[in-house]
Amino acid sequence: MRFIILYAVTYLRNITVRIDEETYKAIEELTRVEKTDRSTVARKLIARGLEHLRRERALKLYREGKCTLWKASEMAGVPLREMIDLAKSEKIPIHFSAEDVDEAWRAAFEED
Template sequence: MPVTLTTRVDDDLAKLIDDIAAKEGMDRSTVIRRFLTRAAKDWLIERSLKDYEEGKITLWQVAERCGLSLWEAVSEVEKREIHVPYTPEDLEEDLEGI
């Protein structure tokens, strides 16, 4: 069930939102919902990739947490230039497997 949230924004932001709504043929609420959805998803991806970079979770877990495919998660890693947590121990383990 939808929940109503109320917040205050400055006049410049309200005008920008109204301008976007007019150009896109949407009402103000739709524009705000779309922006909030996009910002929340972006935050979730950023937070999850930080956890990945710190070695707290795997890339598969990033994908699951964010509702992405593994390849979309890889693309986000590349796009955001995330350091892949690959240790010398990981390399040794991989070499032993070969």
């Protein structure tokens, strides 16, 4: 009988930040509630914060007419349908142009 052993190696980068006492206490509380370590909580917070900032930036650029709805969805890292819902929830008028249709069509049939 043969066994194959696979190893998954993830390389993580270090970052150092200074936080105020209130933020530190909030992280400690989450650490206890989640039954995990501070690093895991910090990674989750950073990931969610980045997700929020990407969406916020994409919506801002779309609102200002600096990108198409399709491009905004790519920048935010969400499907077009979700980007439409995000724009609607922010009361941003949806302008789906011929360019948007062309981009969506090309992306749908793009070969990797």
